Amino acid sequence: MTEAKLPIISIQNITKRYPGAPVAAVDNVSLDIMPGEFFVLLGPSGCGKTTLLRMIAGFEIPTSGTILIDGQDMAAVPPNKRPVNMVFQSYAVFPHMSVEQNVGYGLRIAGVGGDEISSRVREALELVKLDGLEKRKPDQLSGGQRQRVALARSLVMRPKVLLLDEPLSALDAKLRAQMQFELSDLQDEVGITFVTVTHDQDEALSMAGRIAVMNKGEVAQLATPSDLYEYPANRFVADFVGSVNLFEGKLTLDEPDRAAVDCPGLGKVYLNHGVTGSHGSDVWVALRPEKIYLHVPGEGKAIRAAAQDAPEDHNLARGHIKGMSYLGDITLFEIKLDSGAMIRVSRPNLSRHDQEDFTWDDRVSMHWRADSPVVLLS
Incomplete structure (x- = not known):
């Protein structure tokens, strides 16, 4: 030994x-x-x-x-x-x-x-x-x-x-x-x-x-x-280590293999695992910018196929681009959601033309996988 x-x-x-x-x-x-x-x-x-x-x-x-x-x-x-x-x-x-x-x-x-x-x-x-x-x-x-x-x-x-x-x-x-x-x-x-x-x-x-x-x-x-x-x-750790989007919400579902949070600013968030909390408790959802997929409205079928690990109308958001920062390897987007909240999305520039796909004030949709958000109690 x-x-x-x-x-x-x-x-x-x-x-x-x-x-x-x-x-x-x-x-x-x-x-x-x-x-x-x-x-x-x-x-x-x-x-x-x-x-x-x-x-x-x-x-x-x-x-x-x-x-x-x-x-x-x-x-x-x-x-x-x-x-x-x-x-x-x-x-x-x-x-x-x-x-x-x-x-x-x-x-x-x-x-x-x-x-x-x-x-x-x-x-x-x-x-x-x-x-x-x-x-x-x-x-x-x-x-x-x-x-x-x-x-x-x-x-x-x-x-x-x-x-x-x-x-x-x-x-x-x-x-x-x-x-x-x-x-x-x-x-x-x-x-x-x-x-x-x-x-x-x-x-x-x-x-x-x-x-x-x-x-x-x-x-x-x-x-x-x-x-x-x-x-x-x-x-504190979520906000200090890396870039993150934080949204306040209420825990509406908490089972061993799934959970859901209703966030007024972000919408309905679904997770494919349980969290430590109790039904109705106040929580925070942390979502990293690089874990959000950005696309143009109208790609719903393709996006739903990619995001089928979440129920209908969960893990989806829509808004308008209000800021863009081209950083070479990524482009960082500031997006005003339909709720009025702001969210940051980072998108890798996989080809030399990626940065031309979106521009200021474009209407966009977003989705994220059910294993991407983190629910925080404090």
């Missing part, structure tokens, strides 16, 4: 209150992070994610609760003695030092011998693809290269956990997207635990094995990227 892995980080009932603050920055948070995991703390500004990261690093002292790293209580362990290293948002590389001097700085402070420093610095620079740039100064490097210097400087210390505070926020959009893949590949190669803080949902979804979405000092949901997106636990 395979022995179960113990968490590399165990956060137990951690709370952080600042003097004079009306609410806790972090409020009774408990979660486990496993060895070798790429774990992301995601949330808006002020949600407590950076405070939690800094408590793991030892830069902030919890008001109450316990943090264990590799089974050891960190309460009496100072930051420089913890088996972690932190990459800051600003990278904090020394401008007067070369790349190799920056990377080897921590080893020199720790009293490591010169030959071992040279070997470990060379290994770290190869890992982050900076070999050949050893003699350059930070002002001779691009933003992405400076970030790699900061990563190498942390990795060379061989920590059990690498903490990253908004590591990609200073990069432009194209480089940020490239570095998301590189960070994920790097973490997989070195095999150590990465704990990253970000407010960027795309960044979190693309890199993480698991994500803790934080809101007002609490964990709103902890799940894999796909589960967060497809099965949000509440309105």
